[in-house]
Amino acid sequence: MFKKNHFKGIASICVIGTILISLVAAQPNLGIAKSANEEIYKGKTPKYVFMFIGDGMSYAQISSAEMYLGEKSMPGKLTPEQLSFTKFPVHGSLMTQDSSSFIPDSASTATSLASGHKTLSGVINMDETKTHEYKPITEDLKAKGYKIGIITSVPITHATPAAYYAKVANRNDAYEIGKQLAASGFDYFGGGDFDQKTGPEGTDQPIYDIVEEAGYTIANTKEEIQALNNRSGKVVAIDPDDYETALDYEIDREPGELALADYVKKGIDVLNNNKGFFMMVEGGKIDWANHANDAAASIYDTVAFDDSVKVALDFYNAHPKDTLILVTADHECGGMTIGYSLTGYSTHFEKLQPVTMSYQEFDKISKLYKGTNPANPKLEDLSANIKEAYGLDLATLTPYEASLLNNAFAKFMSADTKPANDQESVLYGTYNPLSVTLSHIMNNRAGLSFTTYSHTGVPVPIYAVGTGSELFDGYYDNTKVYYKLASITQSSQAK
Ligand SMILES: [Zn+2]
Structure with missing residues (x-):
């Protein structure tokens, strides 16, 4: 009797001890840091950091691209052809809500990624009262000796790139954002052009003059851009073939552009x-394609985004101990999903293969037709x-189509x-009714569909490879990306 109780007692102590030990041991694995914003990194600091942001890119945008590529190279095999970054060793997911909504915009979410704070939709690196400024990580990295590069396929003054160099209460103040670009002292800006080049009223000093006065070279021909090198000084490389200040959709890009x-x-x-560099690269037209519910354009731009990640991956392979690559998104867009009521459990990605242009290019054609004022217009x-x-x-149209x-x-x-009622708003959003309906028919035949012409509140993935990448697994708030990166690069972690 005594013995039995004695054993019971020892057993209890052992069980309690084991629980205590496992609780203590489990804490670091669970990522329970001392404070919510504190990340502890004791490893090597990478000299080269790439931050890729696929605007509007969540799992459906990524997977539809992989399935499309897989169907193309291995028809009928139901094997996705993985993009380079989905093979990265570390994978996490981010919550994207902002201070306005569970459905955020790029201004607030890029602020969260760049400076670690939640704010209102439309606000870049300022608090909810629009009075207090936040410092993006690029400022600290620049002070530490990193060179800074900011690249986008949409206007360089757009919200996502702006969050890495500007602080404005309103993302639409593109001229002010442009002036802050000139004042940033950052080293390389590339991709889309400035919006509001002569101010909101068209009466201000041309932004190119301001940028050049600040010591930048503006390169806006292919030859000038290709001639740039590390002796070029501070440069802004503006796409010579841009359309409405953005790069063409990848599906529309001509060879040689x-x-x-x-x-x-x-x-x-x-x-x-x-001394190293930090480069932010935004695939901005993934978002625009998804706003327009153009799945083919989304797939092509996601693949183009992956091509740009592959460039960083080549660099990583040459400098594996000194490089960190992060690939993430600011928010989802379009509510794209893989699955549609009339196609049930099947997909037909091959049906998107004959698509040769974006809705935007087709709009030019259909508007020419409308411009002829046909007496008896017919589809x-x-x-x-x-x-x-x-x-x-x-x-081949079904009666419903x-x-x-x-x-x-x-x-x-x-x-x-313009939509005259709710039904037309659901069918067309604010897009050209003809091209958006053609997109919907093609999407649906492929087994894809969209729920909105706006963003959604679903989480986004983050993929990481290289020095410090191990910090990025798990499911966490998007502001944590800043704190993890600040810890890895030993930059200040402003609260
Ligand atoms: Zn958007």
Whole structure:
């Protein structure tokens, strides 16, 4: 009896001891830091940091690109062809809500990634009262001797790139953002052009003059851009083939035109030095394609984004102990998903292969047609153009598809194409009713669909490889990306 109790007692002590030991031991693994914003990193600091942000890119955007590529190279095998970054050894997920909504915008989310704070939608590196400024990590890294590069496929003054060099209460103040770019002293800006080049009213000093007065060289021909190197000084490389101040959609890019990956390659040429560099690269048109519910354009731009990651990966392979690459997103866009009511459990990615242009290019064609003021407009008048752009033969339309497309055509040809009611808002958003309906038909035939023309509140992935990458696993708030990076690079962790 005594013995039995004695053993019970020892057993209890052992059990309690084991629980205590495992609790203590488990704490660091659970990432329970001393304070929510504190990250502890004792490893080596990388000299070269790449931060890739696929704007509007979550799992469906990534997986649809991988499935599309897999279907193309191995038809019928149901094997995704992985993008380079989904093979990275570390993978986490980020919560993206901001101070305005569970459905955030790029200004607030890029602020969270760049400076570690939540703020209102539309606000860049300022607090919710729009009075207190936050310092993006690039300022600390620059002070530590890193060169700084900022690249995007959309305007360089757009919200995501701006969060890495500017502080403004309103993301639409592009001229002010441009002036802050000039004052930043950062080393390389590449990709899309400035918005509001002569101010919001068109009456201010040209932004190129301000940028040049600040000591920057503006390179805006392919030859000038290709000639840039690490003796070029501070440079702004502006895409010579831009359309509305952004790079073309990848699906529309002509051979020989610079791609996002070319701006990353050039960025390495310009920034490479023995103190290191930080480069932020935004795939901004993934977001724009998803706003427009254009799955083919989203897939092409996601692949172009991956091509730009591959450039960094080559650099990493040459400097594996000194390089960190992060690939993440600011938020999801479009509510894209893989699955559609009428295709059930099947997908048909091969049906997107004949698509040859973005909705934006097709809009130019359809507007030319509308501009001729045809006396008796008919959808059939555009049948050859639709076949060329989407690979869609009007004779194959189901009665349901035909009714959607005929209604969209009538709306497109009407005097006012803005949505007149909720039904039209659901069907077309604020897009060209004809092209957005063609996109929907192609998406749905492929087994894809969208829920919105805006962003959504679903989480986004983060992938990491290289020195310090181990900190990025888990499921956490997007502000933590800043604190982890600040810890890894020993930059100040402003609270
Ligand atoms: Zn967006």
